[in-house]
Amino acid sequence: xxxxxxxxxxxxxxxxxxxxxxxxxxxxxxxxxxxxxxxxxxxxxxxxxxxxxxxxxxxxxxxxxxxxxxxxxxxxxxxxxxxxxxxxxxxxxxxxxxxxxxxxxxxxxxxxxxxxxxxxxxxxxxxxxxxxxxxxxxxxxxxxxxxxxxxxxxxxxxxxxxxxxxxxxxxxxxxxxxxxxxxxxxxxxxxxxxxxxxxxxxxxxxxxxxxxxxxxxxxxxxxxxxxxxxxxxxxxxxxxxxxxxxxxxxxxxxxxxxxxxxxxxxxxxxxxxxxxxxxxxxxxxxxxxxxxxxxxxxxxxxxxxxxxxxxxxxxxxxxxxxxxxxxxxxxxxxxxxxxxxxxxxxxxxxxxxxxxxxxxxxxxxxxxxxxxxxxxxxxxxxxxxxxxxxxxxxxxxxxxxx
Ligand code: PLP
Numbered sequence: 001x002x003x004x005x006x007x008x009x010x011x012x013x014x015x016x017x018x019x020x021x022x023x024x025x026x027x028x029x030x031x032x033x034x035x036x037x038x039x040x041x042x043x044x045x046x047x048x049x050x051x052x053x054x055x056x057x058x059x060x061x062x063x064x065x066x067x068x069x070x071x072x073x074x075x076x077x078x079x080x081x082x083x084x085x086x087x088x089x090x091x092x093x094x095x096x097x098x099x100x101x102x103x104x105x106x107x108x109x110x111x112x113x114x115x116x117x118x119x120x121x122x123x124x125x126x127x128x129x130x131x132x133x134x135x136x137x138x139x140x141x142x143x144x145x146x147x148x149x150x151x152x153x154x155x156x157x158x159x160x161x162x163x164x165x166x167x168x169x170x171x172x173x174x175x176x177x178x179x180x181x182x183x184x185x186x187x188x189x190x191x192x193x194x195x196x197x198x199x200x201x202x203x204x205x206x207x208x209x210x211x212x213x214x215x216x217x218x219x220x221x222x223x224x225x226x227x228x229x230x231x232x233x234x235x236x237x238x239x240x241x242x243x244x245x246x247x248x249x250x251x252x253x254x255x256x257x258x259x260x261x262x263x264x265x266x267x268x269x270x271x272x273x274x275x276x277x278x279x280x281x282x283x284x285x286x287x288x289x290x291x292x293x294x295x296x297x298x299x300x301x302x303x304x305x306x307x308x309x310x311x312x313x314x315x316x317x318x319x320x321x322x323x324x325x326x327x328x329x330x331x332x333x334x335x336x337x338x339x340x341x342x343x344x345x346x347x348x349x350x351x352x353x354x355x356x357x358x359x360x361x362x363x364x365x366x367x368x369x370x371x372x373x374x375x376x377x378x379x380x381x382x383x384x385x386x387x388x389x390x391x392x393x394x395x396x397x398x399x400x401x402x
Contacts (some may be wrong), residue, residue, distance in 0.1 A: 069096025100236030100249035175347030178320025190224030
């Protein structure tokens with residue numbers, strides 16, 4: 001008999017982390033690898049945030065944090081929601097978590113009964129379906145429209161809702177596509193939900209601040225306030241604040257749900273790192289000007305990568321409004337042969353070819369629930385990004401029709 005629970009057979013390890021690990025392995029073996037697989041900014045955590053952590057340690061603030069998070073951080077989170085999203089939450093309606101990922105996981109664990117359905121627009125961030133499965137729920141996928149900026153159409157959403165639907169997950173801007181849903185788009189989704197009061201919305205706003213072309217941001221509880229009573233807003237410091245390793249996320253929503261999530265947290269991780277929480281206060285309350293500076297750099301990289309990839313044989317990609325990913329349509333390379341005669345039958349074959357031939361690590365679309373595409377992250381040094389895109393272009397140029 002296996003030591004591993006049979007329920008785990010339904011779940012896969014995160015493919016993006018697996019590809020990053022494979023790229024690191026090849027690099028250790030001496031290959032020249034450029035990894036476009038991981039979703040983390042290459043910028044250092046800003047100085048004032050690091051200083052706040054050092055100060056916390058020097059002042060002995062190194063013990064367990066109170067359940068739910070440091071009161072100072074929960075208050076800073078409320079100020080953030082008021083200032084940036086015009087949302088009024090009390091500290092008791094917030095929860096500090098170990099990354100945004102824990103907030104999402106706690107929400108699933110705290111709310112799902114066997115058979116409960118969770119609607120996940122595809123393509124999706126890799127962890128949503130497996131978190132739903134771990135919590136005993138059933139993921140229900142709804143394809144977005146790649147020809148219309150990967151938008152979730154009200155018709156497709158309405159068709160997916162059943163009496164067992166408990167959640168709709170929104171990820172705005174989205175990973176892997178970078179698609180941004182504006183206030184009108186959010187209101188169109190809300191109109192569908194008006195007829196289905198059993199459906200709650202879990203919005204993952206982790207890329208809220210990574211926006212381009214002067215776009216403004218709305219979260220659904222702000223665009224459709226009538227849904228606030230059944231919305232969990234999840235956010236965190238990993239991406240815009242360059243704090244992936246600090247592991248600070250947060251959620252805000254109705255107290256009954258927050259209390260249930262807190263109960264699960266109390267029996268699992270206890271609390272997020274206290275030192276990181278003090279850094280989080282400095283991040284939310286401190287100078288925000290670095291965010292715009294980073295976005296200017298990300299936008300230049302986005303445009304550079306788009307220009308090279310859109311000149312590559314068989315690739316096509318539209319301009320996304322946020323996050324730091326491109327989700328590239330690679331339909332045009334399917335059916336071709338690599339220089340050593342291997343057929344490219346799907347997007348996984350293509351990313352394998354990119355890694356083997358050119359040392360470029362990207363993630364195949366099947367991992368995100370929509371093929372044939374592949375995802376690159378452009379959160380890496382511009383020169384490396386340019387070199388990687390040129391290598392992809394070369395790899396495409398070397399493919400032959402079968
Ligand atoms: N949500 C999305 C869409 C993400 O892309 C990520 C990280 O890649 C997360 C959540 C998790 O973020 P964190 O590092 O805060 O746990």
